[in-house]
Every structure is written in structure tokens, then in C-alpha cells.
Amino acid sequence: MTVVPYKDKQDPKKAQVAEMFNNISPKYDLLNHVLSLGIDIIWRKKAVKVLKNDHPKLILDIATGTGDFAIEALALNPDKIIGVDISEGMLSEGQKKMIKKGLQDKIEMHLGDSEGLQFEDNKFDAVIVSFGVRNFENLEKGLADMYRVLKPGGKTVILEFSKPRAFPMKQAYSFYSNTILPQVGKIVSKDNSAYTYLPESVEAFPDGEDFLAVLKKVGFHSTVCKPLTFGISSIYVGQK
Numbered sequence: 001m002t003v004v005p006y007k008d009k010q011d012p013k014k015a016q017v018a019e020m021f022n023n024i025s026p027k028y029d030l031l032n033h034v035l036s037l038g039i040d041i042i043w044r045k046k047a048v049k050v051l052k053n054d055h056p057k058l059i060l061d062i063a064t065g066t067g068d069f070a071i072e073a074l075a076l077n078p079d080k081i082i083g084v085d086i087s088e089g090m091l092s093e094g095q096k097k098m099i100k101k102g103l104q105d106k107i108e109m110h111l112g113d114s115e116g117l118q119f120e121d122n123k124f125d126a127v128i129v130s131f132g133v134r135n136f137e138n139l140e141k142g143l144a145d146m147y148r149v150l151k152p153g154g155k156t157v158i159l160e161f162s163k164p165r166a167f168p169m170k171q172a173y174s175f176y177s178n179t180i181l182p183q184v185g186k187i188v189s190k191d192n193s194a195y196t197y198l199p200e201s202v203e204a205f206p207d208g209e210d211f212l213a214v215l216k217k218v219g220f221h222s223t224v225c226k227p228l229t230f231g232i233s234s235i236y237v238g239q240k
């Protein structure tokens with residue numbers, strides 16, 4: 001994996017998000033799999049399968065972090081995947097993983113902001129994001145830029161946490177995410193706020209039809225929402 005440096009950290013709020021992910025980056029993969037009981041791996045596989053008949057050759061993985069969604073997207077046999085993230089720490093953990101797996105030629109990583117992508121219009125066959133859009137400072141701006149760099153006819157596939165609505169999953173999930181998850185997250189990551197931020201950000205984030213409405217607003221059509229595991233997370237698809 002090549003890390004292409006990109007220097008633009010004028011925005012203090014974004015610098016704060018980058019800092020939070022820098023702090024948890026050494027423990028990010030471990031915590032992800034422990035806190036989701038490994039289900040996150042299955043969710044990423046399902047999300048990638050949405051594109052199996054599209055045969056995308058050039059894929060952009062937004063908020064790529066340590067690169068797990070990019071690695072999963074290799075199943076689509078693309079020529080190249082470009083990952084973008086604002087956290088150097090997450091990218092550097094990803095880089096170690098890619099070198100270990102010998103994937104550095106297929107996956108190129110850029111330090112950059114998803115709300116100001118440094119790519120020309122209509123460049124990518126597919127644009128994907130897992131657990132990233134919730135962190136955008138301006139959701140509409142981020143989604144609009146994803147739309148801009150996507151080729152006409154190309155698809156975006158977005159995997160994100162959502163809120164289970166039905167009893168008893170709604171209550172069980174609320175208990176888990178507001179009590180167990182912040183405690184375990186704090187102990188393992190040694191970061192006091194990152195894992196209280198997670199349930200708070202999920203609660204405040206538009207999901208289901210509300211999220212599809214934002215996708216449509218920025219120009220996507222044929223939008224679909226597929227809830228996963230009682231609605232704990234969802235796959236959103238839109239086409240340009």
C-alpha cells in the first residue's frame with residue numbers, strides 16, 4: 001500500500017476527528033472485531049457483494065481507515081483501489097497490514113478529506129464507504145463529492161450503523177451500546193471519549209429512509225436500503 005501524503009488540516013473539527021482516530025488506531029481492528037463479535041466482517045462482505053455484477057475496475061474507498069473494506073473489495077477483482085482517510089494513524093496501521101498481506105500494489109492510500117476529494121469528476125467506477133459517513137462534518141457535502149467523482153452509471157455502496165426499531169432488539173442494543181461498548185472500548189483503547197462518541201454519533205445520524213433522502217438530494221437515483229442484523233447496520237446503494 002502506498003501512502004500518498006496530502007496536507008490540508010485547516011479545519012479544527014476535522015483535526016479533532018483525525019486525532020481521535022489517530023489515538024485509537026493501534027487497537028482499532030481488534031476493538032472492531034471484539035465489539036461487533038466479528039459481525040463487522042460479514043457486513044463488509046455483504047456490502048461488497050452488491051457490486052459483484054458491476055465489475056468495477058477503479059474503486060474509491062472513502063474513510064478507508066486501516067483498509068478493511070478496501071481489502072474486502074479485492075473480491076471484485078478491480079485493477080486498483082484508492083483509499084482516502086484523514087487519519088495518518090489509521091493509514092499507517094493499514095499500511096503495516098497491507099505489507100504483511102502483500103497487497104500494497106493493488107491498494108493505494110491517500111491522506112485526504114472526503115469532503116474535498118482531490119480527484120477529477122467522473123473518475124471512479126464505484127465509490128464505497130464503511131462506517132465513515134457518520135463522521136463527516138457535512139454529510140451532504142461529503143456525499144455530493146462522492147457523486148462528483150463517480151462515473152455516470154457507477155454505484156456507491158455505503159455501510160453504516162443504523163438503529164434497530166423493533167422490541168426487544170432496540171432495548172438490547174441500546175443497553176449494549178450505551179453501557180458495555182463504552183466501557184470495553186475505554187479499557188482496550190485507553191481513549192476516554194472515542195467509544196462514547198460511537199453510540200452518540202449513531203443516535204444522531206440519519207438512517208433508513210432519512211439517509212436515502214440525503215442520497216437522492218445530492219443526485220443519486222435507484223437508491224436502496226438493506227438493513228442487516230435486525231437493523232444494527234444498513235447497506236445503502238445509490239447510482240449516478
Ligand SMILES: C[S@@+](CC[C@H](N)C(=O)[O-])C[C@H]1O[C@@H](n2cnc3c(N)ncnc32)[C@H](O)[C@@H]1O
Pocket residue numbers: 014017018021032062063064065066067068069084085086087090112113114115129130131132135136137
Ligand atoms: C470507523 S472508521 C472506519 C474505517 C474503515 N472504513 C472500516 O470499515 O473499518 C472511520 C474512519 O473515517 C475517517 N474519517 C473521518 N472523517 C473523515 C473525513 N472527513 N475524510 C476522510 N476520512 C474521514 C477516520 O479517520 C476513520 O479512519
